[in-house]
Amino acid sequence: MPEYKAPLRDIQFVLNDLLNSEQHYAGLEGCEQVSPDVLNAIVEEGARFAENTLHPLQKVGDEEGCQFEDGQVTTPTGFKEAFKLWGEGGWQALGVPEKDGGQGLPNSVGACISELAGSANWAFNMYTGLALAPVTCLLNGGTEEQKQRYLPKILTGESAGAMCLTEAHCGSDVGLLRTKAKPNGDGTYTLSGTKIFISGGEQDLTDNIVHAILARVEGAPEGTKGVSLFIAPKYWIEEDGSKGDFNHITCGSIEKKMGLKGSATCVMNYDGARAVLLGEEGRGLDIMFKLMNSARLGTALQGLSMSEASLQGSITYARERLQMRSLTGPKNPDGAADPIIVHPDVRRMLMTQKAFTEGSRAFVYWLAQLVDHENYGNEEQKKEAEDLLGMLTPIAKAFCTEVSQEVTNLGMQVLGGHGYISEHGMEQIVRDGRISTIYEGTTGIQALDLLGRKVMGSQGALLASVTKRIHKYCKANSDNESLQAFIEPMQALNKEWGEITMHVGEKTMSNPDELGAASVDYLMYSGYVILGYLWMQMANVAQREIAEGSTDPLYKSKVATAQFYFDRLLPRAQAHKAAIMAGAESTMSLTEEEFVFV
Amino acid sequence: MPEYKAPLRDIQFVLNDLLNSEQHYAGLEGCEQVSPDVLNAIVEEGARFAENTLHPLQKVGDEEGCQFEDGQVTTPTGFKEAFKLWGEGGWQALGVPEKDGGQGLPNSVGACISELAGSANWAFNMYTGLALAPVTCLLNGGTEEQKQRYLPKILTGESAGAMCLTEAHCGSDVGLLRTKAKPNGDGTYTLSGTKIFISGGEQDLTDNIVHAILARVEGAPEGTKGVSLFIAPKYWIEEDGSKGDFNHITCGSIEKKMGLKGSATCVMNYDGARAVLLGEEGRGLDIMFKLMNSARLGTALQGLSMSEASLQGSITYARERLQMRSLTGPKNPDGAADPIIVHPDVRRMLMTQKAFTEGSRAFVYWLAQLVDHENYGNEEQKKEAEDLLGMLTPIAKAFCTEVSQEVTNLGMQVLGGHGYISEHGMEQIVRDGRISTIYEGTTGIQALDLLGRKVMGSQGALLASVTKRIHKYCKANSDNESLQAFIEPMQALNKEWGEITMHVGEKTMSNPDELGAASVDYLMYSGYVILGYLWMQMANVAQREIAEGSTDPLYKSKVATAQFYFDRLLPRAQAHKAAIMAGAESTMSLTEEEFVFV
Structure with missing residues (x-):
């Protein structure tokens, strides 16, 4: 592997120069403890963990992969020890509120740590990330009793977690799921069904695994309205938090995949697993x-x-x-x-x-x-x-x-x-x-969410929340001579973004396929604009430092890279625009049968 | 694997409707034997071989990969038998002139077969393709005696071949190679050196392997002018074609790779291998x-x-x-x-x-x-x-x-x-x-060849050979109403292609880096234009058939796909143009040291 060094200088630039972290945290009630010194200390400690503990396991994770035998999953050499250190170091509990047993640090601090751990070893990161799935579900939908019962051992790294959604016939289309939940009369449910693509559904890192599972209560309506969210641990957890009986959650096999071989992707069978409901029946997706x-x-x-x-x-x-x-x-x-x-x-x-x-x-x-x-x-x-x-x-x-x-x-x-x-x-x-x-959610699913649900669904209001912001920034810097090379193209794109949206919106009214045919190019266009907005800001900050006498080569690098982005990458937005404006006709004109001529 | 079916209908369309194969072969002296019936029979036979013999081995090739132990390479199960059938079927000798022991079929027939075999199993295709490397070298630079001695068993599939160029410190830059050749005084040479990335350098498919090797004769000048081309078989081949002694060509290891795992990529050691020179010393690259x-x-x-x-x-x-x-x-x-x-x-x-x-x-x-x-x-x-x-x-x-x-x-x-x-x-x-x-040759190397050696090197003459052809086609079809949607953008692009070239040429005169900075975008722009030219022709042919009453859905599909290409893919040429026109400045402005800030 290429040696990994945490890019601390660039992270500092983004946190301090671009995003004014100090003011950000100082101005948020409950985040005041994140002083620049505290933030630096956490990020540097995370960097050390990523470089020294996680990165050395990246290649071994790929070479050994996970093994499956007799229902047991063996993770690559060293993963178990690293997971233990991760938990002991408090990293798993970083973003969980103090009242719920966590470190109470804001999300943005966790994002830095995830970047570092992720560059070092994303396969390992899957286990720590998925451990947070039941945590997030419990924090959002669990009762106090449920939180006290299921959270503690996840936060120490003694247990991990899994998010169990996909079934063989049901990926993007969650409403099709079939896993069944039968009420036991005592407030618990019995789950039966099979899930696929469950990352960390089974592993040998932890004593227990807490599954967050989407299932359909007997008699519930079809589609997404009948979907409920459950918590079921591999071993039942007693009221006092102690480990109970095996809960009939078994791994049927693991997938052979292109990559992330150190992360176990499991077929999971729920054969009468005891589970508790989070929130109300039928409100799982909320x-x-x-x-x-x-x-x-x-x-x-x-x-x-x-x-x-x-x-x-x-x-x-x-x-x-x-x-x-x-x-x-x-x-x-x-x-x-x-x-x-x-x-x-x-x-x-x-x-x-x-x-x-x-x-x-x-x-x-x-x-x-x-x-x-x-x-x-x-x-x-x-x-x-x-x-x-x-x-x-x-x-x-x-x-x-x-x-x-x-x-x-x-x-x-x-x-x-x-x-x-x-x-x-x-x-x-x-x-x-x-x-x-x-x-x-695939790129296509994200694009439908963006253009259908967000942009069209808000009748353009959400788009305006972004374009107004960009416009405001351009206007506020309109007398900054050295920034004009960025401001002018950004203003033009910002205006065009709205025009393209109007155009697609009108076409969609007569043919809904127009929305789908435009969606991914619209998303990519939007992405290029947003990155342009960010590179413009980074150039501005860097130019200011240089004007004030800084000779830090980072600032020169930022201005040059911004210019490169505007010169050579941002023009791709126009190719996406052309594809959007061409409409759905040639995309949709073939019948299904006309696709095959062998 | 997805089931593979040879796309015979589309191949027929390209060969017959687009490229008028019948006339093509009929008009070429020495190719008259390729009647439509003969061509069809060969392609159909190749399709059967690809579908039934090669494709079933594609997954096993990836799963088993090649094994290396004690200098021996083991190829995946079934490869050896398939290679034997390939040779016996006459496929290896397809494009070799009859007088040299081949089938004497033109290159274009071989291209069809390679497509089919390649879709079915590219890892296998590596062995048959590399077997042709010494064949091509011998046909182009060998004496009659050399051809008679080294060709026959390759053409029957009893031997295979390898092309040995890359060394650890020398990939794109051939002039750096160090493998040495010492004259023995009897017309042969003794080779010593190590080559890497040698596909099929060692395998268990054939009794013998004929290596075509670039090396430097003792005392030869540095750089590409000192590079000569040699033939050295793994086992010496006697004058009568019989197998002689082991020739000190050994495999040191094989690479673990992202893909093509069924194809052995070898480190090859030449420890005093006896070799014959092809052509003159120092003219190996010619x-x-x-x-x-x-x-x-x-x-x-x-x-x-x-x-x-x-x-x-x-x-x-x-x-x-x-x-x-x-x-x-x-x-x-x-x-x-x-x-x-x-x-x-x-x-x-x-x-x-x-x-x-x-x-x-x-x-x-x-x-x-x-x-x-x-x-x-x-x-x-x-x-x-x-x-x-x-x-x-x-x-x-x-x-x-x-x-x-x-x-x-x-x-x-x-x-x-x-x-x-x-x-x-x-x-x-x-x-x-x-x-x-x-x-x-990487994409970058191809782009330098295109823009530097070909376009600029010919002062635009080679570019003109293409643009004139496109212009002529557009003009000849200028009264074809239904083709205007394609002709108009093509004419504009064709003109613009020349303008962009002039622009880069002028800039390059004052700064040679301008050429390199533009090269890959220039190549991609050119590719989009050429594919546009081809899709315009395919649409024309298809529209003509439809106008003449054909209801073959293939023709409808061609027109729709051409329209899709012009609507949604061809506009990307403009993004490449913008990148070219932006010039080298922002690409080159950072010093080497400014790239790293960790």
């Missing part, structure tokens, strides 16, 4: 809603994590590998050839990786702050954050993971044949990251 | 030239092969998988949900796969016909083919493989989570195809 949003942000973050890991690997290689001479004359005259970083096309690849990676970090960290506003802000902040997150969460999930495919594949490409062999670890990053555009 | 061109077309073809395999898998799944209802009302009211092919975004993915796959087929098959012209045509045909191939070969290699990454990843995406697990085989296609943008 409680899941917050979990789904945090899972989407968490997956956007996977895009960032994989991008960062790949960028580090390709930069290191490009500086070391000697091959051919620079077109402008030898740069390493004493060597047999120049390092390939001198070649403009290698630069193009590295700069593309850099612009998307650092842009994704700004994007995800910004949204994490908005989640802090949602959780800790005043009414006005909450409302604003809710609108922005409604609009931006699907964009972040799909865009940061889609561009991450490009970034990680460019990372391989920089290494040439050495990228394709396993030794350097670059191809593992591609394989591990490939799932990110699929799980937690 | 002889390799023709091999490099056919390897580039062969890799373009891998793009096509993998795209086709993925397209078939995703269409099949999209017609079977039931999930959610169509936005325009239920299409499968009796089922629990509609097949996902009704959803516009799934359509967008399938149509994108289809437009790139069928476009790539038209592109590669066209170039294969041009190679026929080069080999069998009159002087005028030869000259024209040479110019067109000089310009189009790097475009085909890079563009068909780059879009294939998109096609095969979309294929996975259509299957959602089921695409990420190995069971359905869609992820294997992505992994197997990922190398295609890397080997035989």
